[in-house]
Amino acid sequence: MKILKRALWVVLALIIVVVYLNYPKLNILAGYSAKNTASSVFVGERSLAFTDSTDNNFSPINLTTDKINRDEQWAKGSVYGLLTRKAVYRPGLGAVLVNDDFDPAAPYAVPNRYPNANLAPYPFGKGAAVDTTFSHVDYAKLQVAVDSLFAPKNKTRALVILHKDQLLYEKYSAPITKDSKLLGWSMTKSITSTMFGILQTQGGIDVHAPAPIEAWKNDERKKITIHNLLQMNSGLEWVEDYNTISDVTKMLFLEEDMTQTQITKPLVGTPNATWNYSSGTTNLLSGILRQQFASHQEYLDFWYRELIDKIGMNSMLIETDMNGNYVGSSYAWATPRDWAKLGLLYLHNGCWNNEELFTEDWVKYATTPTPTSDGWYGAQIWLNAGKRYPDVPKSMYSFNGYQGQNVFILPEQDLVIVRMGLTKNADINVFLSAVIASIKN
Template identity: 55%
Template sequence: MKKFFKILAVLLLLVLVYLRIEIYPQLDLISGFASKSVASGHFIDNRSLETIKQGDNDIDKIDWATNEIDDAERFVTSKVYGFKERKAIYREGLGATLINDDFDVSKPYETPKRTQLKRALPFPFGDLELKDTAFTNIDYQKLNTTVENAFDKKGIKNKRTRSVIVIYKDKIIAEKYDVGFNKNSKILGWSMTKSITGTLFGILQKQGKIDIDKPAPIDEWATDSRKNITLNDLLHMNSGLEWEENYEKISDATKMLFQAEDMGKLQLEKPKQFAPNTHWNYSSGTTNLLSKILRNKFKTHQDYLDFWYSSLLDKIGMNSALVETDMAGNFVGSSYGWATTRDWAKFGLLYLHKGNWNGEQLFDESWAKYVATPTNTSNGRYGAHFWLNAGGYFPDVPRDMFYASGYQGQMVAVFPSHDLVIVRMGLSEDFDFNGFLSEVVGSLKN
């Protein structure tokens, strides 16, 4: 019997050591993700805690957290079995921010100035009701069946699609939402936000305020081996800087999103591993560094906050859009952009029209070609802050398709050869995009 208890004690000790080494360090990230997710979903899109628990937060380990919402003070706290409490606060105009114990919640802060232009035009360029439009070259039965099949049947959580919209020649030809969602629901685009961040550089370049082929304007790099890294390299995820993008463990990406005060600083401080333009490495840190670079292009923080909306989001009527900030006040350009499905579609339409929005050229036509041209180290998968199908990643989908892509299968897909934009928002990356996209395209008769 004594031998049995000794063995049991050893096993228990081994379990405790495993929990301490492998699990305990992750609790900070788990409760951080949970509190940020609940705060954003609840205060931005008015979702209930139960809805968020059953949808956004029903992820392995994240569902360990218990969450409490304070509607009066507008914050959320989360713990994992009583350990590692984290807090996320909500501020109008800035969204939800995961904070640490040093953050001064009483400190005054600036918010973006928003402008909602009223135009007596139908979607996508104005606010009037849509006009029914029938195209003779569309197989509507096939299209509607394809869209219907993109959603789960009642009681099943497999495809986990929340919304789909299909726009052909600027007209909505199909639109569907899952239970609990509608055209006014704001949905997190995750890494689709990267494509928004990249677009701002195209706008600045058209305005003659930036040259992407010149070295990145970072003082800390001026005297070391990183001095020749260009904005072009950063936009292509081709800088050669060290970075680990892994969400299954504690990595550069998770430490940035759930612990860092200034998210752009992490990539800025990383050493160079490879020569620029020789090694493609997808990096959320790079995008937040680009957001930090944008901040330094403006004299005041207010100008920086306003620019994202006045030059792009509000300019094209993405009035529902909100990009959240980190503790330093910089936009989390890698991950935290929210908008309705229709507004995400407007972003795709901007690129379909090569930067022209109802007669106004926001970025040069050449920029649309630039973002959709493969970087030479990605095997046709990546351009400049957009994903590509140039290498046939989706074998049955047109090769000219390029798209903004986000965690859990968010997608804004642009098909220049078909005058088509398709948006799918959801909660699963296992979704059959090849089949879905090819079927939608196939509903357009030649």
Template identity: 50%
Template sequence: MKKWLKRIGLTIVVLLLVLIGYVAVFEFPKLELISGFSAKSLASGHFIDNRSVEQVAAEDNDIDLVRLANLTLNESSKTAVADVFGFKRRTALYRPGLGAMLIDDTFDQKAPYLAPKRVQPELTAPYPYGNGEAEPVKFENIDYERLQKAVDWAFDKPGEKQQRSRAVLVLYKDKLIAEKYAPGFDKNSKILGWSMTKSITATYYGILEKQGKLKISDPAPVAAWKQDERKAITLADLLHMNSGLEWEENYSEISDATRMLFQSRDMTRVQAEKPLTGKINSSFNYSSGTSNLLSGIIRQQFNSHQEYLDYWYSALIDRIGMYSMLVETDMSGNYVGSSYGWATARDWAKFGLLYLRKGNWNGDRLFDESWYNFVRTPTNGSNGKYGGHFWLNAGGRYPAAPSDLFSCNGYQGQMVTIIPSKDLVIVRMGLTEEGVFDFNYLFGEISKAIK
């Protein structure tokens, strides 16, 4: 009997050691992702949109495992700190004009830094071309009852937590025809667009090309590629996400994407260091690293860091009156063009309207129609679902909506949707992805409300 009990005890010890070893090797490193996400989310949510610690914890950080993080906010140092049971502590620092960023132990929080110099003349015209109140308007060809029913459907009833929309806004023929917000949010609330920021980043290539400063057909100016086969990768290949470069976009594991967003000091370099694993211009592979590489290439177009910082606002964001928008930077002062753009739903809609009007903002042409056509051209290998840093409906992703629909998409169901055939822009901000939230129904019903 004693021998048998001894064997059982030994087996239990071995199993425990195996379990501890597994956790140490495979799970413990993930705690840094949890604490990094949590600290960054709190610093950005609080200092950009004035959300409380409680609101961020209950809503923005209401994700499996992320809920484990312990959060601390320091108003005086403008920092947020998170850890998981005391392990893997991470700090996020907020700086005016640059937003919040995760920092490491070597980062000097007191060092001087550059911030964008923004010029924002008063825009008194009615929304959307100005920042005044939207003019009330009634169109005879709109079924307003069906439209409002679709918008209302996107939101939870009291006590529910299924749809989790924060904002839905609809523009038709340059007019605001529907707008609704969840409790705690309104037209002034700044909401993170996540990967919708990729479409913002790409737009600078259309603007720079119109200004004669580059051609997207040219090879990407990456010094490390000049001596190998990567030298054949063009800017267009990067914009179409079919460069053939290695990349793993996985947010539930330690991956290229999570290492970049939560550990890298310079996010623009991560993708550039990857080898070719696919055929150039034939291997669609969605990559946040590519978008940040493109941000770094934009920086190369200027003689100074200050010019780069200013250009993002003067050439696009403030130029079309998106005064609420803030694009956050990494520790090296690069805009995180993959993920970290904040704006109100109304300002996100302005960006959609710019594309609905093919780059012509109320008489001011930002990019040529050729760029508009480029972003809507399906990427080789994407089965009609992706273009030039925009998602497409050419492959029938939303069968209830028109096939010419194209959109900026972000994590947790952020979307700016442009439907040229219906003269529509639809913005939806929230906390639920496709599969939980029925975007096909929303876009289909709103489209069908336009006769």
């Protein structure tokens, strides 16, 4: 009996040591699962069973157990019962991971929304899309390209193709439909950049001015401009690794205020000469936008009033952190059709229904390659200037997100192509070149 007791104590001690050593990992795993579950169920309006079998069904996230409370609108993620995290849904702001200090009864500001009253056909209004057949499109070739994209291994959920301002093609994997809101992940970065383009066009900011960060004023970081931040070329330290405990996973799943994380990082390179992809930089930019307004309410409203609802992306919701800052790096939800509208706005150089939201000069600026990015990156927008996709025109640019979320803009072909999925397995070069080949000159 004594030997058995000692053995049990040894096992218990080993479990305690293992939990202690892996606590940070468990914290992030449970946090990801709780947040993703709450967003999928309460923003995406999907079931818990569907979420667990699709969005959370990959290693190591599938080690977690999730549960929801629809009445109180929260989700919890637990790793073997050793650690549990909670995410709360707040109407208007989306789901947010909370800590022990969170007061669910505390009042909070929500953005005002501006519903689209335009009855014109989609994409410029909320009417039905026109049933258009283009004589210069080889639909048989197009169908072959689409079938390849929807091969089971690619896990494509949605495809929307706009051509010459019309809906050329769309397809969805059931139960996803044209009305399903899907998470764009880092496509949200391109929205954040667009807000700077709009504010600059309105005369409210100069993106070439020094970044207005008080903590940087007395050291070398004072040389960093908003332009450097938009191009991910500040020279600041940052590790963007979703497979480890890194700067980005700690920010997204541990921080109350995500606009502050990048501020504390030292210079490890030279501004304008050290490109480094950083979600922390984008959330810092969201914080800089917040500084441009006299009140938090004005900041919240600006994104919807001047962009999202103005072009009829009424399904879109950008989630906030605990402090009410838009998570401009990662958390915008919208239907695939509404994601396509953002691409169309860029295709039209910032003009929507004869109203200029931003200028053609902004589009040129945002799609100019960042120094040292090998032609891959502009101002929070991915480029093909470096021929990342060798069989696709260099003029193509895109909004890209985790797990294969994409809005491709091809100016020469007058195309906007939205692909949303659960993996990056699809050969995008082959797919895009096949779509282009289906359009006769």
